[in-house]
Amino acid sequence: MHILVLNAGSSSLKWQLIAMPSGEVLTKGLAERIGEPGKGKIHFGDEIFEGSLPSHVEALKKLKDYLNRHSEWEVNAVGHRVVHGGNEFVEPVRITDRVKLKIKSLFGLAPLHNPPNLSGIAAAEKFFPGTPQVAVFDTAFHQSIPQSEHRYAIPEVFYKQGIRQYGFHGISHSYIAKKVAEITGRTSLKIISLHLGNGASATAVADGKSVAHSMGFGPLPGLIMGTRSGDVDPSVLLYWMEQGMTAGEISRVLNKESGLSALAGSNDMREVERLYETGDKNAVLAVEMYVKRIKKYIGAFTALMNGLDVLVFTAGVGEHSMLIRKKVCENSDYTGLFLDEEKNKNPERFKGIIHAERSRVQIMVIPTDEEREIASQTYDVLTKTG
């Protein structure tokens, strides 16, 4: 089965055509700057289109024309990444009118993500009529987090309105949990998955299920990220409001002007590391804060799970930063974490397994593959329900 995986952002559309169950990527590409007159760009494999892409519809039409020129790339199903599934979606679902209405009803909870996700669905229905479409939600994996963990200690009326932790990066954390099971041959494990990319989050996974997570109602809390603050005392927001800052201004500061960018002047860990090596004080502080925040979550999640079997590093920083992995695992003998410095320098040579022999916890570097996970979940939905 050839599954077209679509990830529609506000001004972009990424895709991969994946053969399942083998997972072979047949073709992939990206449309950028959708909605900017004259500035649109699409990469189809080696081909490039430049011109206007008024909406996701035009981008998808061009993709459809491209696929039509390659008869071997027939599309049998479409899997869509949808960021917010609210309380409703605990697993991927085949898209129906009811599902689309529900995704629309969640626009308020994910104003930047669910509207383009729904535009991608509408465009795909137009160009691939009669082809089964499946929605795979980023929040779904975290629906197993118990109420004692996902609820905020605020009046129940707000909980009933949907104010609770939802969690994000679920497609990536779910992929990691399955990979760990595959590598170890065990599902009964206590895992902490560290997704350290431009956005960053930690998830505690027990017996294959998410039981605690660092993001919340929105994707702001938890770890320090490229431009997002991570945890900040809500009193700061109240203070800012009393000082006259608007919600829009506060959102800009916390989402776009904070994190590594605020601390070290760059949101890119490669640049922060370069500055760190020169002894730049701001970069040294940024790395120290970044690492301490991760350690706090490892400690908290290990306590909640009463132990830890596997610690996984994934996404841009997790997969590539030897320094961050080293510092996160340093002075952690209380948790039984011991990194092998040589293996940490070149995880690929060691199949991503980088702990020292004496480590009580296995430490792994696993490249995340969200597209593959969307394809795999889409395949499961369609082969289970026909």
Ligand code: AMP
């Ligand atoms: P992602 O969101 O998973 O694509 O991760 C993107 C981030 O990974 C970039 O902004 C960088 O901060 C980080 N990154 C990528 N490559 C490296 C590297 N070699 N060393 C350190 N950080 C890296």
